Amino acid sequence: MSAMTDPGSVRLPPWLDGTWARLRSARDSQRLAHAMVITGPQGVGKRELAEAFARSLLCRARDAEGYACGRCPDCLLLAAGSHPDLTRVGPEPGGKSSEISVGTIRTFSEHESLTPSRADWKIALIDPADRLNPSAANALLKTLEEPSGQTLLCLIAERPGLLPATIRSRCLQINVSIPDESVALEWLGVRLPQSDMDPIIPLRLANGAPLRALAEFDQDLFAHRRQRLEGFIDLASGRRDPVVEAAAWNTQGPARMLDWLSGWVCDLLRLKAVPEAVRLINPDQREAFSRLAERIEPAAGHRFLKRIMESRALADSNLNHSLMLEALAIDWFRLNQRTEPRRY
Incomplete structure (x- = not known):
């Protein structure tokens, strides 16, 4: 989302109205904490919330809803x-x-010791906070x-569990969760590019996060x-070689491909357990996945999903991603040939 470049146009999405109201109330009653950690999945609006609130604190002519005016000298800066x-x-x-x-935090801490230059508040946005290394986290703790x-x-953090408990305990906790699907679809439907695709598909593929669905909407990617x-x-029917298919998987990037794989296998297991399952991550594939689900032995399917999730946790590491995806493709092929996939 690029709306933050024009403070006057900022309006947070509707699922953040309650959180905005609470922050605004704390600000207006001078009960605002000196530190907060805003958490939530990718694409739910936590960065937009932090940015809008920071701007509102620095603006001297806020509008009736408490947003920055976009016109005063502070907003222009x-x-x-x-x-x-x-x-x-x-x-x-x-x-x-x-x-x-740690060097970045030490430099910031020296600057933080100064009083505000022109506004009533001095604000630091630390993002992504879950990327603080241990020494940096310790340096921030003193501040x-x-x-x-x-x-x-x-x-701002998507993985707050990576933050030390000593830091989390000193911050007001604000969690931005996935909005109700009907609210998300109403917001998303008027913002997506013109397409024959049902908005529910990009929303589900983004794990229900509307801003992520909008940012990642790409017809070529869907192709x-x-x-x-x-x-x-x-692969499941034995019509494709797993090594060849794994090479094609790798061209998508391991993180995206593993996200797709986990979604496909989750849907298969849902349909295996409850054939009329209402909510699927890939609702456009219900018929094909229903046929595939008939072939899957549930325990083996869950073991395979576990391996996908373990691989996803390593997607950002320096491991050989080609070999990792190849192993998964071979296991998926073997699982559908009713032979037990190997363990690794």
Whole structure:
């Protein structure tokens, strides 16, 4: 979402109305915590929430709903990316590591000790906070324990469990969850590009996260998904070589391909357990998956899903992804030939 470049246009999606109201109330009654951690899955709006709230704190002419006006001098500085009281802390741009280093936190902490330059608050957005390395987390802890003046530290994380308990315990916890599907579909339906595709399909493929569904909507990508689904089904029937199909899987990138695989196998197991299962991740594949489900032995299917999820956890590592996907393709082929897939 790029709306944040124009503060005057910012309006959060409807599923965030309640959270926005609580933050606004805390701000207006001067009960705002000095540190908060905003968590939630990718694409539910936690970054948009943090950004909108930071802008509202720095704006001196907020509108009736508590949003930044987009026109005052502070908002113009925000739009230009040069407001002195908003600091962004994250991994080094272009760096070799995706972690937030201890040097970055120490530099920030020195800056944080200063008072606000022109606004009533000084704000730091630390994103993604779950990428703080252990030394950086320890360095941040001192700042959390001894905040200065009107300072707000806002940590944003999709995997809050990776944050030390000592940090989480010193922050107000704000969780942004997946919205009700009907609300998400209403919001998404008027924003997706014109297409014959039912909006429920990109929404389900994004695990119910509307902003992710919108960001990842790509007709070419959906065409690749159809091709890989055909390969997945052909593997089960023995019409395709698993090594050849694994090579095609690898072209999608291991993370995306493993997400697709886990969704396909989850749907198969749901249909195996309850043939009339209402909610599928891939509702457009109900008929094909119903036929496949007849071939699957449930215990073997669950073991295979477990291996997919274990592989997904390693998708960002330096392991040989080609071999990992090849092993899964072979196991899927063997599972459908009614032979026990090997363990690894």
